[in-house]
Amino acid sequence: MRLLIVEDDRLLGEALRTGLSQAGFQAEWVQDGEQAWAALRNEPFAAAVLDLGLPRLGGLELLRRLRGDGSPLPVLVLTARDTARDTVTGLDAGADDYMTKPFDFGELAARLRALIRRAAGNAAPLLTHGTLTLDPASRAVTFGGNSVELSQREFTLLHELLLNAGKAMTRTQLESSLYAWGEEVESNALEVHIHHLRRKLAPDLIRTLRGVGYMIPK
């Protein structure tokens, strides 16, 4: 799951990128509002973590612009401003959740997972498909009652497909959820991960849509 972190403080931005990557997200980090706006317009993200006091384009302004543009992107505002009025302003400007600094990584990751789950139209924390269950919080996968060991990329790929079950996912969409900016994408890596998933789970779980991508049928 790709996340966009918008934080102008160098040290905190770096911490967010590392910590959220540890929690299993594909985290990208930009330091100002204009960069964030450019990134959000051009690339798919599952959610964004937004600081409000940003240079060039303020966080609230970015949020309004984003919502004005019709984007349903789940946005968690992470800020040092903690009065009720600040929270209300943030939520009213289009934020989905609000956390104040300093924060706990476990909580931040859990809130982000919940936001992404909700945005995908899913209320239950566990993603299930037949006998397959995926727990985004503990990153555990069971199939037919047995736990299955998946690599980080395989897990992310399965998570992305299950979140969008019934929808065709293009190669580009899947690849961008797997690789961070600047990471080399091997030409057949996606096929290799799909192959491993089919082998570890069930051969017919993931359908290939020729020339388009893959999907898990509902």
Place this chain on the structure above:
Amino acid sequence: MNSIPAPSSYSLRNRLVAGTLLIVAVIWAGVSYTAWREALNESDQIFDAHLAQSADIIVGLVGNEPDEIASHLPTQRYQRALVFQVWANGETLLARSSAAPAKRLTTVDNGFSDSESGDGGRQWRVFSAWDAEHKYLVQVAESNEARRAVSHELAEHLLYPFAVALLLLAIALVLTIRAGLAPLLALAQGIGQRSPDRLDAIALNDTPRELQPVLEQLNRLMMRVQMSLDTERRFTADAAHELRTPLAAIRAHAQIALQSRNDSERLRTLQLIVEASDHATRLTEQLLMLARLDSETPGKDFVDCDLQQLTVDAIAQTTPFAFDRSVELVLTEGAPIHLCGNPTLLTVMLRNLIDNAVRYSPRDSTVIVSATLLPDCGTKLEVRDQGPGIPAAEQQNVLNRFTRLDGSTQSGAGLGLSIVARVAEIHQATLQLETHAGQPGLCASVTFPASMAANRNPTT
């Protein structure tokens, strides 16, 4: 809320009451005295008229028995003290009233006179009259004592309501003045009951006109207090906000380090924790410095100091930081420059200026520091770097607390220049930021007026 009035304070109400009462009492006394005199005088005349009238009647009744004569005298409330004598040819006493002395009342035989009769030293007011044939002399008299008693009684009757009226007037005055001053008390109470947070203006529309100048000044003062409170609150909020970010970074990196299974990653994270702590420390120091500067009074702890020497010290302190960033610090040497100022604060200012310049300088560049004496005996301190400079439009803005330039990649809370500006203000100096077109870098200059120059060797 009761307060003990200061020893030198006075009550407006008491002053008004006492003053008005005093004036009224003096006038009252004057009026009463005049009335008293008038009453005595008037009663004398009335009594005299009565005497003359009685004499006329007696003249007509001469020959009758004294008792009969007495019964014919006009009955008046005060008649009892009236006596008479009837003399034939002025020599033989024909008749007299029982209370009248046997001796002639007076030798004066016509009109009013005062006399002293022999017996008991009683004094009389006498009216003497002859009958038409000038045969009988009639003398009617009244004892002065009785007269005085009566006229005093009269005057007292007159003065009594005066005294009561004065008392009533005093009460009415006290009440009126109290009522008149009630808005003042109500106002004082209203102000006293305000909480320190309530600094909104006092409404002027239902207050007496005399109080309005005071209230207007008070409102103006409260507005100023409100503004400085607002600034303070905003500053505190901003300070808390700014401190939270490095704290969040420290906590986040610590959590990452705890979860990391990779030694090199953990090491890197720990280094970032140290860096974030340094950032928080620097920020705290700057906040404390600003808080201290805000309460600093210009002129306090000012001594004669050598700006040149202070600059050397500040450069020495900043050199390690500049060295880390491969920035060279150059001081344009010159003669000592004596300034009247607070050396500690001036050093803080110099360090902040140099620190800023180094922070925004590219690697392998130079920061030039110079202190020069101006022709008008002022002093100019300059710090010039080769960094990106500050666009003219932003130059005023960066002096505000917590303001950092957009796209600034340096860590910092935007307090450095605020500190410099405040120290300059304390020294009556002006801070100027200049970026020359076509020339890289920012030139920050602080100009001290000639009045701040310490005259160690006064020119003769």
